[in-house]
Every structure is written in structure tokens, then in C-alpha cells.
Amino acid sequence: MSVDSAGFPYVTTHEVRFRDLDAVGHVNNVVYATYCEQCRVRYLEAELDERAADISVVVAHLELDYRQPIGGMGTVSVAMEPTSVGESSFELAYELTFEGEVVATGSSVQVVVDPETGESRPLPDRWVEALDAGV
Template sequence: MSTDSIAFPYETEHEVRFRDLDAVGHVNNVVYATYCEQCRVRFLEAVLGERAADLGVVVAHLELDYRTPIEGTGTVAVAMEPGDVGDSSFELTYELTFEGEVVATGSSVQVVVDPETGASAPLPDGWRAVLDAEA
């Protein structure tokens, strides 16, 4: 794992697809969470070098504040950076932009879990080094 190649805020771009739109032509509110998830998964895989499905991380909390609707298709950018880092959890904050305008902000708290017991587990030291570097 190399922290040299990761810059914060970490940014990804996602295509706004026609299927993301609701009946009035706005991106459905739950799709914003999917854009954040896609950014988070790409980040975890890039930093840890493992598939996100193999990491044993669950989202314990998610909040989004919507500023303006995304209308039509195009590209949404998600900027993400670490927030608070705990013993078994870490926060990530998000800023979503569309056509240069901030459309939403939010945060999520992820918890590392033991796959056998389902209980929280300590955050690996290597993860902490990356997350604490920017928090």
C-alpha cells in the first residue's frame, strides 16, 4: 500500500445515466448515495489494493445534504476525503458537483467488521496511516 499515490481530496467522475433520472428529469435522491459509494469503493481499492468486497467494511451511517437537483445526463464529480478516524471506524466526507456546481455534500461512517462474528474489529494500522495523513 502506497500513500504517495493518493491525493486528497480523492476525486472520481461518474456518468449520469438516463436510468438515474426520476419522472421529472432529476437524478433520484438515492442515486447520489450510489455515486458516493462508487467513489468510496474506488478509493478503498486504490489505497488498499484489494477488492472492496473482500475488505470487511460496512457503512454504519450515511447522510447527504442536497443543494440543487442534477437535471439530465452528463458527468457528476465526487470529491472525497477522510474525516474522523476511530478504533474500528472511519468517516469519509463527500462533495458532489455537476457542471461545476456543488449539488450535494455528505459523509459516511464505515466500520471494519470481523467476518466470522459480525462484531466490529480494529482498523488495520496500514489503513490508519493513510486515513490519518489527511484527517
């Protein structure tokens, strides 16, 4: 399947590092989640105007479907969009591409938590507005 990230409002690129590769020269499966995480953090910083150190969000659910391996060095693109916004959580969808081909798709659910108690808390109003704009 070819890249068609036109429906995704936010896209980042990430260089495949040598340490990302497994013994057979493919990007290790857990690194795909790291690429999504990097995209998510950049999105929160850029679109929600938050510093990564100040974000109190935990990942409650992560799902990735692998379509083909990323073989070797190069650049991975991660397209991302908010798909739903709740009272204290939000869901994001991802499409990862390498050399013009979709290599994985996925989603994650993030929950805003109180850093002191670990309990969920409502999304800030400005987050809701920004995330709703992308849904």
C-alpha cells in the same frame, strides 16, 4: 456554489445513466448515495490497495444534504476526504458537483467488521496510516 475540491484529496467521476433519472428528469435522491459509494470503493481499492470483494466494511451512518437537483445526463464528480479515524471506524466527507456546481455534500461512517461474526474489529494498521494521511 462553484466547485472547489482543492481541499479534497480524492476525486472520482461518474456518468449519469438514464436509469438514474426520475420521472421529471432529475437524478433520484438515493442515487447520490450510490455515487458516494462508488467513490468510497474506488478510494479503498486505490489508496488502501484492497479489492472490493475483500473489504469487510459496513456503513453505520450516511448523511446527505441536497443543494440542487442533477438535471439530465452528464458527469458527476465526487470529491472525498477522510475526516476522522477511530479504532474500528472512519468517517469520510463528500462533495458532489455537476456542471461545475456543488449539488450535494455529505458524510459517512464506516465500521470494519469480522465477516464471520458481524462484530466490529480494529482497522488494519495500514488503513489507519493511509486514512490519517488524508485527515
